[in-house]
Amino acid sequence: MFFEGAEKKLEIIVDKSLQPLTNRPDSFWKEIVAKCEATILSQIENSKMKAFLLSESSLFVWDDRILMLTCGQTKLIQSAKFFVNELGADHVDCLFFQRKNEYRAQLQPSDFLEDAKNLMKDFDGEVVRFGKLHSHHTQLFYTTKEYSPIDSDCTCELLMYDMAPEVIGFLTREDLTIAQIRDFFQLGKIFPDFELDDFVFKPYGYSLNGIRGEDYLTIHVTPQEKSPYVSFETNIKLCSETRVFLNHFLEILKPFSFDVMTFNCTTELDFGNTYMKTIHVKDSLKIGYEVDFRYFNKRSEAPEKMYRYKELD
Amino acid sequence: MFFEGAEKKLEIIVDKSLQPLTNRPDSFWKEIVAKCEATILSQIENSKMKAFLLSESSLFVWDDRILMLTCGQTKLIQSAKFFVNELGADHVDCLFFQRKNEYRAQLQPSDFLEDAKNLMKDFDGEVVRFGKLHSHHTQLFYTTKEYSPIDSDCTCELLMYDMAPEVIGFLTREDLTIAQIRDFFQLGKIFPDFELDDFVFKPYGYSLNGIRGEDYLTIHVTPQEKSPYVSFETNIKLCSETRVFLNHFLEILKPFSFDVMTFNCTTELDFGNTYMKTIHVKDSLKIGYEVDFRYFNKRSEAPEKMYRYKELD
Numbered sequence: 365m366f367f368e369g370a371e372k373k374l375e376i377i378v379d380k381s382l383q384p385l386t387n388r389p390d391s392f393w394k395e396i397v398a399k400c401e402a403t404i405l406s407q408i409e410n411s412k413m414k415a416f417l418l419s420e421s422s423l424f425v426w427d428d429r430i431l432m433l434t435c436g437q438t439k440l441i442q443s444a445k446f447f448v449n450e451l452g453a454d455h456v457d458c459l460f461f462q463r464k465n466e467y468r469a470q471l472q473p474s475d476f477l478e479d480a481k482n483l484m485k486d487f488d489g490e491v492v493r494f495g496k497l498h499s500h501h502t503q504l505f506y507t508t509k510e511y512s513p514i515d516s517d518c519t520c521e522l523l524m525y526d527m528a529p530e531v532i533g534f535l536t537r538e539d540l541t542i543a544q545i546r547d548f549f550q551l552g553k554i555f556p557d558f559e560l561d562d563f564v565f566k567p568y569g570y571s572l573n574g575i576r577g578e579d580y581l582t583i584h585v586t587p588q589e590k591s592p593y594v595s596f597e598t599n600i601k602l603c604s605e606t607r608v609f610l611n612h613f614l615e616i617l618k619p620f621s622f623d624v625m626t627f628n629c630t631t632e633l634d635f636g637n638t639y640m641k642t643i644h645v646k647d648s649l650k651i652g653y654e655v656d657f658r659y660f661n662k663r664s665e666a667p668e669k670m671y672r673y674k675e676l677d
Numbered sequence: 678m679f680f681e682g683a684e685k686k687l688e689i690i691v692d693k694s695l696q697p698l699t700n701r702p703d704s705f706w707k708e709i710v711a712k713c714e715a716t717i718l719s720q721i722e723n724s725k726m727k728a729f730l731l732s733e734s735s736l737f738v739w740d741d742r743i744l745m746l747t748c749g750q751t752k753l754i755q756s757a758k759f760f761v762n763e764l765g766a767d768h769v770d771c772l773f774f775q776r777k778n779e780y781r782a783q784l785q786p787s788d789f790l791e792d793a794k795n796l797m798k799d800f801d802g803e804v805v806r807f808g809k810l811h812s813h814h815t816q817l818f819y820t821t822k823e824y825s826p827i828d829s830d831c832t833c834e835l836l837m838y839d840m841a842p843e844v845i846g847f848l849t850r851e852d853l854t855i856a857q858i859r860d861f862f863q864l865g866k867i868f869p870d871f872e873l874d875d876f877v878f879k880p881y882g883y884s885l886n887g888i889r890g891e892d893y894l895t896i897h898v899t900p901q902e903k904s905p906y907v908s909f910e911t912n913i914k915l916c917s918e919t920r921v922f923l924n925h926f927l928e929i930l931k932p933f934s935f936d937v938m939t940f941n942c943t944t945e946l947d948f949g950n951t952y953m954k955t956i957h958v959k960d961s962l963k964i965g966y967e968v969d970f971r972y973f974n975k976r977s978e979a980p981e982k983m984y985r986y987k988e989l990d
Binding site: 370465466467468469470471472475477480481484490491492493494496497498499500525526590591593620621640641642643644645646647655656657658661662663664666667668669670671672673676677 | 683778779780781782783784785788790793794797803804805806807809810811812813838839903904906933934953954955956957958959960968969970971974975976977979980981982983984985986989990
C-alpha cells in the first residue's frame with residue numbers, strides 16, 4: 365500500500381470582521397476538514413489557539429488565521445474553497461496555498477496549477493515555484509492584496525526523506541506506543557513547555573501537534589518503505605537556534621536528503637561534508653515575506669542496489 | 678505550453694522465427710507509431726537497421742530487435758501491447774519497458790506501475806527502480822524468461838536538465854536551422870562517420886537520429902523554459918571513452934544536473950567539484966545486464982530567484 369506523506373498546505377488570514385475564528389463551533393471545523401476528505405481525530409486548545417489532529421495531518425486555528433496541512437490523497441483545495449465561500453473572499457486578508465513535490469504526483473486528485481487556477485477565480489494572486497520541477501520543489505499560490513505580515517509571523521519547515529534503515533525499521537514496528545515515539549524524538553528535551561497531542565496510526569505512522577501560547581509545532585511521520593518521509597513544522601522564532609532544532613531531527617532520523625523552507629526566519633545553514641546544498645532559492649513575496657528554500661543531499665558513497673517491487677500499487 | 682521531454686523507452690528482442698524485422702513493411706512501423714499517438718517524420722536506413730524520426734522521439738529497427746523512445750504525452754505502452762499482440766508474446770525473447778521521472782507525472786496518460794501491470798498480463802517479469810521516487814529515478818519492467826545478452830548489446834543514456842541560460846537562449850531561437858544546431862553540438866567532430874537524420878520543431882525543439890552499421894545515436898532537445906531537457910543515447914561501446922562523450926555534451930550544454938544510465942558498459946565517473954554524485958545504483962538484472970544509474974548535481978553556489986508562473990498550463 366502506497367501512502368503519500370508530502371503535505372499540501374493552506375493558510376488563511378482574515379480581517380477583523382471575522383475574528384475571533386476560535387469562537388466558531390467545532391462543527392464548522394469538522395465540516396472544513398470533511399471537505400478535503402479527512403476527519404478530526406482529537407484536539408487541544410489554549411487561550412490563543414486550537415489544534416486539531418487529523419486523519420491526514422493537522423488544522424490549527426487562531427483568532428485571525430487558520431493553518432491546515434493535509435497529506436495522502438486529500439483534496440485540500442476543496443477545504444480552501446469551502447472556507448472562502450462560507451466566510452466571503454472579501455474578508456480574506458491573505459491566503460497561501462502550497463504544495464510540494466510528491467512521491468507520486470500522478471495519484472493526486474488534482475494538479476497544483478489546476479488548484480491555483482481555481483483560487484484565481486476568487487483572488488488576485490501570484491503563482492511561484494521554489495526549486496526544480498524535475499527534483500525537489502514547492503509551489504505556492506498567494507494573494508497579492510495589500511498586506512503586511514506581523515512580526516511574529518514566521519514559519520520553518522523541515523521535510524526529511526529516506527531516513528536511515530534502522531530508523532525506518534524502528535518506525536515500522538507495528539506495536540509502537542506514543543511513549544516510545546515521544547522518547548525516540550526526545551520531544552520532552554527539545555520542546556519541554558509545549559502541550560502535546562499525538563496519534564499512532566495502524567499499521568504504523570505517527571502525527572503530533574504541540575501548542576504553547578500562539579506557538580505551534582507539528583510532526584508527521586510516514587515510515588512506509590515505499591515513501592519514507594518525516595515533516596516538522598513550527599512558527600517558533602528559531603532564528604539563531606534553527607541549527608539546533610534541525611540538527612536534533614537530522615541526528616535522530618539520519619535522512620538521505622531534506623528540504624528546509626522558511627518564511628521570515630532565514631538563517632545560514634552549512635552542514636559541511638555531511639549534506640550538500642543542491643538547490644537554494646531565496647526571494648521576497650510581493651506582500652513582504654522573505655522565503656528561503658533549500659534542498660540538501662548526502663553525497664553518494666557506495667552504490668546502492670536497485671529497488672525490487674514486490675507489489676505494483 | 679508545457680512539453681514533457683522525458684522519454685519512455687521500449688526495447689523488444691524477438692526470436693529467429695520473426696527475423697529479420699527490417700523486412701517488415703513501413704506500414705507496420707507506421708501503425709506501431711500511431712498506437713502511441715505519434716507520427717513518423719522521416720527515416721534513414723542501412724543494411725543493418727532502419728531509424729525513424731518521430732513527432733515525439735525515435736524508433737530503431739534491427740533484424741532481431743526494436744528500440745522505441747517516445748516523449749511528451751505519448752502512450753508507449755499501447756505500441757508495446759500492439760507489437761506483442763501482432764507478433765505473439767511467445768516469440769519475444771526479451772522485453773524492456775522503462776520510464777524515468779517526469780517533470781509533470783500527473784499529466785501522463787498512465788502511471789509506470791499501471792503499465793508494468795499491463796505487461797505482466799503477457800509476460801513473467803520483474804519490476805525495479807533505480808534512484809529515488811521523490812527525486813531522479815528510472816523504473817523498469819523486464820522479462821525474466823531465460824536470455825543472454827549478446828556482447829555488443831550495451832547502452833549509454835545521458836539525460837541532462839536545466840541547461841545554462843545562454844544555452845536555453847540559443848536553443849529557443851525560433852529561426853534556428855539544422856546546420857546551426859549540428860554546428861552547436863559539433864556532431865561532425867564527435868560522430869564523423871554516422872549518417873544523420875534530424876528535424877527542427879516549431880517554435881523550437883530538435884531531434885536527431887544517427888546510424889552507422891548496427892550503431893545508433895539519438896539526441897532530443899526540449900529547450901522549453903518550463904522543462905529544459907536534453908537526452909543523448911547510444912549503443913556505441915563507449916567504455917573507456919564514455920567520459921569523452923559525456924564531457925562533450927556537458928561542456929556544450931552546461932546542465933544543472935544530469936543522469937547517466939548504462940546497460941553493460943559501466944565505467945568510473947568522477948567530475949570533481951563540478952558535479953557531485955547524489956544517487957548511485959548499480960545492480961544486475963536476472964537476465965545478465967549490468968545496470969548503473971547515477972544522478973549528478975551541481976553544488977548550489979548563490980541562491981536563485983523563485984520561478985514566477987506567467988501562465989498556468
